[in-house]
Amino acid sequence: MTSVRVRDEESFERALRRFTKACEKAGLMTDIKKHQYFEKPSEKKKRKMNAAKRKARKTMYENQ
16 A cells, blocks of 8 residues: 655645655556456466567567
């Protein structure tokens, strides 16, 4: 659970900005977007395979 303590004489906007940055750093927003809709196991496997192929292709081009 991400939490932010409001400091003395700190505006609400500043505390909210710190909270949103902490959420982004923790990866909460991407996790929420990923779990917003159900993904079939076959689709998840296909997505991970494509990501692995992209990563392998990228490392291959960097090593040349």
